Amino acid sequence: xxxxxxxxEAGAYSNPTKQRESWRMVxxxxxxxxxxxxxDLSTSPLYVYxxxxxxxxxxxxxxxxxxxxxxxxxxxxxxxxxxxxxxxxLRADDNGEGGTFALYxxxxxxxxxxxxxxxxxxxxxxxxxxxxxxxxxxxPPRGLGGPLARVTAATKVRRxxxxxxxxxxxxxILALIGTCMVIGDGVLTPAISVFSAVSGLELSMSKEQHxxxxxxxxxxxxxxxxxxxxxxYMYKFLRKTQRGGWMSLGGILLCITGSEAxxxxxxxxxxxxxKIAFTFVVYPSLILAYMGQAAYLSRHHVIESDYRIGxxxxxxxxxxxxxxxxxxxxxxxxSQAIITGTFSIIKQCSALGCFPRVKIVHTSSKVxxxxxxxxxxxxxxxxxxxxxxxFRDTKRLGNASGLAVITVMLVTTCxxxxxxxxxxxxSILVAVCFIIFFxxxxxxxxxxxxxxxxxxxxxxxxxxxxxxxVMYVWHYGTIKKYEFDVQNKVSINxxxxxxxxxGIVRVRGIGxxxxxxxxxxxxxxxxxxxxxxxxxxxxxxxxxxxxxVPFVRREERFLVGRIGPKEYRLYRCIVRYGYHDVHKDDLExxxxxxxxxxxxxxxxVSETNSALEESEKDEERMxxxxxxxxxxxxxxxxxxxxxxxxREILSPVIAPRKKVRFVLPERPQLxxxxxxxxxxxxxxxxxxxxxxxxxxxxxxxxxxxxxxRLVIDFGYDFLRRNSRGPAYAVSIPHASTLEVGMVxxx
Numbered sequence: 001x002x003x004x005x006x007x008x009e010a011g012a013y014s015n016p017t018k019q020r021e022s023w024r025m026v027x028x029x030x031x032x033x034x035x036x037x038x039x040d041l042s043t044s045p046l047y048v049y050x051x052x053x054x055x056x057x058x059x060x061x062x063x064x065x066x067x068x069x070x071x072x073x074x075x076x077x078x079x080x081x082x083x084x085x086x087x088x089x090l091r092a093d094d095n096g097e098g099g100t101f102a103l104y105x106x107x108x109x110x111x112x113x114x115x116x117x118x119x120x121x122x123x124x125x126x127x128x129x130x131x132x133x134x135x136x137x138x139x140p141p142r143g144l145g146g147p148l149a150r151v152t153a154a155t156k157v158r159r160x161x162x163x164x165x166x167x168x169x170x171x172x173i174l175a176l177i178g179t180c181m182v183i184g185d186g187v188l189t190p191a192i193s194v195f196s197a198v199s200g201l202e203l204s205m206s207k208e209q210h211x212x213x214x215x216x217x218x219x220x221x222x223x224x225x226x227x228x229x230x231x232x233y234m235y236k237f238l239r240k241t242q243r244g245g246w247m248s249l250g251g252i253l254l255c256i257t258g259s260e261a262x263x264x265x266x267x268x269x270x271x272x273x274x275k276i277a278f279t280f281v282v283y284p285s286l287i288l289a290y291m292g293q294a295a296y297l298s299r300h301h302v303i304e305s306d307y308r309i310g311x312x313x314x315x316x317x318x319x320x321x322x323x324x325x326x327x328x329x330x331x332x333x334x335s336q337a338i339i340t341g342t343f344s345i346i347k348q349c350s351a352l353g354c355f356p357r358v359k360i361v362h363t364s365s366k367v368x369x370x371x372x373x374x375x376x377x378x379x380x381x382x383x384x385x386x387x388x389x390x391f392r393d394t395k396r397l398g399n400a401s402g403l404a405v406i407t408v409m410l411v412t413t414c415x416x417x418x419x420x421x422x423x424x425x426x427s428i429l430v431a432v433c434f435i436i437f438f439x440x441x442x443x444x445x446x447x448x449x450x451x452x453x454x455x456x457x458x459x460x461x462x463x464x465x466x467x468x469x470v471m472y473v474w475h476y477g478t479i480k481k482y483e484f485d486v487q488n489k490v491s492i493n494x495x496x497x498x499x500x501x502x503g504i505v506r507v508r509g510i511g512x513x514x515x516x517x518x519x520x521x522x523x524x525x526x527x528x529x530x531x532x533x534x535x536x537x538x539x540x541x542x543x544x545x546x547x548x549v550p551f552v553r554r555e556e557r558f559l560v561g562r563i564g565p566k567e568y569r570l571y572r573c574i575v576r577y578g579y580h581d582v583h584k585d586d587l588e589x590x591x592x593x594x595x596x597x598x599x600x601x602x603x604x605v606s607e608t609n610s611a612l613e614e615s616e617k618d619e620e621r622m623x624x625x626x627x628x629x630x631x632x633x634x635x636x637x638x639x640x641x642x643x644x645x646x647r648e649i650l651s652p653v654i655a656p657r658k659k660v661r662f663v664l665p666e667r668p669q670l671x672x673x674x675x676x677x678x679x680x681x682x683x684x685x686x687x688x689x690x691x692x693x694x695x696x697x698x699x700x701x702x703x704x705x706x707x708x709r710l711v712i713d714f715g716y717d718f719l720r721r722n723s724r725g726p727a728y729a730v731s732i733p734h735a736s737t738l739e740v741g742m743v744x745x746x
Contacts, residue, residue, distance in 0.1 A: 029273035030281075035333050037265050037274060038282045040258025041081070043193045043331050045289045048073065049297065051398040052251030057244045063298045067228035068237020068245070070294040072252045074229050076441075077286060080409065081259040084438050086278050089263055089412060090271050092419045097550045097580065098266030099341065100178030100408060101348045103415040104171070109549070110422045111158040113168045153428045157421050171418075176354065176471050178411030179345055180464035182264065185404040186342035187383040187463060189257065190335035192397040194328065195388065217292035225295040249448035250457075253402040255290070260408045264341035339380060343373050347580070351546040353478045354471050356723035362582055387459060396456030403449040404460035406442055413438045470719065477716030480746040481698055482516055489520035492564055504533050508687040510594075511536030514694065515543055518574055521563075524694035528740045538684040540597070543574045550580040558596035561622030566673075569680065571597055572622065594685050596625040601677050690736045701745040712746060 034042075052069050094102035108114035161167050211220055218225055227233075238245050262274060349355035361372040391397050417435040420426045449457055515522040521541065529535065541563065559574040573593060600623060698720070700712040 026270065026273050026276065029269045030277040033269045033274055033277045034281065035337075037262045037269065037337060038258065038277065040189055040193070040261050040335075040337050041256070041282060041286065042258075044255050044257055045286070045293065046331070047192060047394055047398060048251060048255045048290070049293055050251075051254055051395055052248050054251065054395045054398075057241045057248045064233070064236055064240055065245075066294050066298045067225075067233045068241070069248070069252060070225065070228040070290060071231060071233040071237065072249070073255045073290045074287060075231060075234065076252065076256055076445075077283065079441060080256050080438070081262070081278065082283055084413075085259050085263055086275050088434075089416060090266065090274060092416060092423070093266055093271065095550045096266065096270075097344075097348075099264035099345050099348065100182060100260075100411055100415070101175055101345055101352070101354075103412065103419060104175035105348070105352070105549070106423055107171065107415065107418055110154075111161050113161045113171055154422050154425050157418070157428070161418075171415075172475075173472075174411050174414055176468050177464065178408050178415075179349055179354075180467040180471070181404045181407045181411070181460060182260065182338075182345055183342055183380075183467050184460035184463040185257075185260070185401065185408065186338050186380050187387060188397060188401040188404060188460065189338045190331075190380075190384050191388045191391075192394055192401050193331035193335050195394050195397060211296065215288055215292065218288070218295045220295075221299045222295035225291055225298065228291075228294065246448055247451060249445055250399055250402045250452055253406055253445045253449060254398055255286075256409075257401060257405045258337070260405065260412065261338045261341045263412070264345060265337060339377070340370075342380065343371050343376060346373055346376055347371055349471065351577070353546070354475045356470065356474050356719045359724050383463070391456060393456075399449065399452040399456035400459040402445075403452075403457040404464075406446045406449055407460070407464075410439070410442050410446060413442060469715075473711055473715040474719050477698060477712060477720070477746075480712070481696065481744055484744045484746050485515070485517055485522055486520070488523040489517060490523065490526045492521070494521075494526070504529070504535065506537045507534055508684065509536045510538045510540060510681075510684045510687075510689045511692060512540050512542045512689060513692045515541055516545070517541075518543055518545070519572075522694070524696070524740055524742050525692075527742050528692060536684065536690060537687075538569045538681060539571070540593075541570075541572045542593075543572070545574060545576055547576050547578060549578045551578040552576050552581060556624055558592065558625045559622045560596055560600040560625045562600075566677070569677070571600075573597065574622065590689065594681070598678055598681060599625045601674055601681065688736070690738060693737060693739050695739045695741045696744050697741065698744045698746055 049069065053065075057065055090098070092098075092103060092106065094106045104114075161171070211217055241248070262278070266274065346355055346358065347360055350357055350360075358373050358375045361374065363370045363372050387397065387400070391400075413435055417431040420431040420434060421428055451457075453461075513522070513525055515524070525541075557576055559576065561572045563570040563572055573596065575593075603623070603625075698712060698716060700709040704712070
């Protein structure tokens with residue numbers, strides 16, 4: 001074994017064995033990505049030529065059409081999936097996560113352009129945010145063209161976006177359009193992939209054709225087909241075919257279907273593994289496959305009926321059955337890739353309040369990104385069967401799929417131009433060049449796909465319109481409901497005056513009051529107290545919120561503060577989850593919640609704010625507290641978080657039936673006040689927890705317009721009643737749960 005070497009620049013030892021293991025992991029991921037990420041791209045040769053020559057252009061004796069199509073395919077694959085996605089867009093990951101909504105989340109972290117109502121400045125201290133530190137903070141100034149100039153450009157763009165709410169809404173709508181088109185692609189890709197794969201059954205398997213696939217076709221039928229890689233043949237193609245050639249671009253566009261799935265499924269792999277797999281395996285294989293088909297078709301252009309079959313006419317008769325089986329299996333894998341990407345993007349949208357809550361099943365105990373959503377899977381299946389039965393034709397399915405794919409790419413290009421300025425701190429000129437170069441290419445394909453609106457391209461538009469209405473109505477209703485909470489929250493002075501005025505009774509135990517507010521006291525609590533003048537000896541206003549990052553570290557999850565004077569035992573606890581975090585079960589959450597409050601009390605942070613404890617501002621003075629300790633039965637202390645002595649704040653004891661009991665250790669350094677407060681917290685925990693859950697009925701206020709009443713009273717209310725319950729309902733302890741109903745007039 002080679003001895004460790006010292007990296008003088010990094011100041012650390014590097015072990016060659018570990019480096020070899022790292023490369024072995026990268027190569028393993030690259031191999032795995034061939035099926036998952038590139039399944040959609042690899043099935044494109046089944047239907048590209050068939051859809052391109054499906055009526056818009058005719059094949060002539062000079063083969064200019066074949067060469068022109070091959071030239072378009074080559075340069076499109078080189079510029080869009082290879083240059084744009086592999087070498088540029090993949091770098092814009094959101095802490096390892098990709099997709100349209102991940103780009104939007106990334107922008108929301110670098111500028112206040114999101115509409116998430118409960119964003120706090122403290123959220124920006126999460127380490128996941130810091131992993132994408134400003135370029136100016138990591139690079140020294142380099143004169144006028146250096147980071148300082150780029151920060152100035154980023155500042156101008158950021159201020160413009162933050163100032164104009166119209167631009168923020170346009171940005172949100174762009175993200176929603178891209179998301180909805182990904183869902184539409186999840187409906188159409190399985191249909192066209194499997195349809196094209198089984199189309200080989202139409203070809204007579206007894207037909208003798210002594211040729212081979214790919215490289216052999218090039219050398220056997222037309223060794224000069226490589227000349228078509230010159231962009232000059234694209235010019236000749238458009239000059240000869242004119243309008244028909246422009247319309248046929250909708251079929252050529254299908255060669256890059258799956259590029260967006262490569263970005264959306266980034267969380268399952270790594271940037272390097274995807275780059276290796278695409279650059280050295282997928283890209284050359286696709287080019288050779290298209291060149292082989294072109295070589296064969298250039299010598300068999302008189303067989304007009306064979307264009308219905310496309311890929312299979314170039315396959316030797318002796319191996320057609322195995323190739324057919326492989327193609328069908330590849331189509332299934334490719335379909336699963338885009339479906340998995342749809343699940344991931346739906347989860348992101350749901351966590352960030354832009355999609356109704358759905359059931360999310362985690363299929364892997366190690367990889368949190370591997371999920372399954374039953375409701376979405378059934379919807380995709382029904383819609384996929386509907387479009388397959390309705391069209392029964394790969395041409396119209398191809399038109400529909402092409403429009404969905406190119407729309408997502410256009411949205412990605414627009415969002416990436418902002419990422420280049422706001423997140424990477426490059427000059428505006430670089431962003432303009434990016435959007436002009438790639439935007440022009442994609443706009444050309446978009447126009448060719450859109451012109452076939454009546455020939456199937458209307459399907460993704462209708463599907464996206466439906467899903468976008470659902471997403472926007474849910475987002476709008478969620479925002480309005482939160483605004484009502486903010487406007488109707490009660491003051492601390494009202495809460496402090498409850499005891500002597502109304503004879504409030506404090507009962508034993510801990511009361512958890514869920515609220516979406518990160519400050520103030522929700523109206524639902526005042527509604528509860530005025531009707532039932534009693535609450536628990538320890539009261540915790542609990543806010544479980546999603547932040548626009550994939551993961552939140554365990555030690556940064558809890559944000560704890562105090563409401564009012566110390567003797568009132570009123571706390572606020574904000575629990576932050578990333579959109580790919582897994583919510584814990586009752587026992588784990590209960591333990592972490594109690595220990596985080598105990599650590600807050602023990603740390604003495606609350607004592608430093610005693611001068612402001614009767615002020616409204618005191619609510620905002622909260623501290624990040626480690627998520628507590630591991631139970632002994634877990635047998636694993638790797639996830640222990642917080643200070644080194646946090647294990648001695650409240651020592652857990654496993655009681656019968658695995659109920660957790662906390663024992664206050666003998667610590668002489670704890671002062672009497674802290675010990676008394678911890679003792680009361682322990683006694684309240686032993687008495688049990690009650691969960692007070694608000695059940696709101698949202699209605700449009702009187703005088704609202706017809707559209708507003710339609711959206712709130714029918715749209716949002718219908719979605720709320722038919723969606724899953726909130727995630728906290730299954731993630732927090734509720735020995736007893738009390739629902740408090742209240743009508744929200746928004």
